[in-house]
Amino acid sequence: MNLDRAGALALARGVAGAVAEGRVQAEVGICPPLIYLDAISQALCEAGSKVHLGAQNGYVGEHGAFTGEVSMPMLAGVGVRWVLTGHSERRHVLGEKDDVVNAKTLAALGAGLSVILCIGETLDQRKAGETDRVNREQVERGLKGVSAEQMGRVVIAYEPVWAIGTGVTATPQDAQDAHAKVRGVVRGLYSAAVADGLRIQYGGSMKPENAAELMGQPDIDGGLIGGASLKTESFMAIVEAAG
Secondary structure: OOOOHHHHHHHHHHHHHHHHOOOOOOOOEEOOOHHHHHHHHHHHHHOOOOOEEEEOOOEOOOOOOOOOOOEHHHHHHOOOOEEEEOOHHHHHOOOOOHHHHHHHHHHHHHOOOEEEEEEOOOHHHHHOOOHHHHHHHHHHHHOOOOOOOHHHHEEEEEOOHHHOOOOOOOOHHHHHHHHHHHHHHHHHHOOHHHHHHOEEEEOOOOOOOOHHHHHOOOOOOOEOOOHHHOOHHHHHHHHHHHO
8 A cells, every 4th residue: 555646657667677778588567556447557558568467456356246346357447467465464464364365266267367376374383383373274265266277376475574574584495495385286186287387486475685596496487576676677677587
């Protein structure tokens, strides 16, 4: 929940312009607040940009008396291609449980959108040695009912909750271990082919200073960027590290 309309448009245009310069080999997407999606979609379209547009949230119902909510088809209608589900703040601030995360994931996929399914443990869970259990259960429950074919439109983002916005980052080795185990869970749920083709992003305070080392790990396929995405220069430094 950052920036005003003018600031959000300026940031989107800045990212689109930097991507258009041709130095970027990574796939790039931005997820602005819902209220700015239509305006940013139009700006990206006018620029002929390859930058993907994502939404931070969406509702499970297609239409009806759900005051204040925005449906997945509505998001698709304004050019959204990706939806975040299970983001740490949706889980731990707004109280969304695994069944809600799963319902939103299925709704997004059903509307033809792609999904970034977020998982990750809290500090207390980490201290208790529950990281692997928490990640496994959130993956299993979040992907319930998702077909192997639909997994081609799913990205998983590992967000150690204790590292978000704190400036503390998991070591590359810790992050790699978590990612490898998540990939193993997906392999067990589906197949080696699905697991090997899955992109798993790291989402815990990735910055220009640590992006290359984190994304240099074999099972870290990109980043879900928070605060460092609010300035074109810092975000693009991470994007270039991914390439």
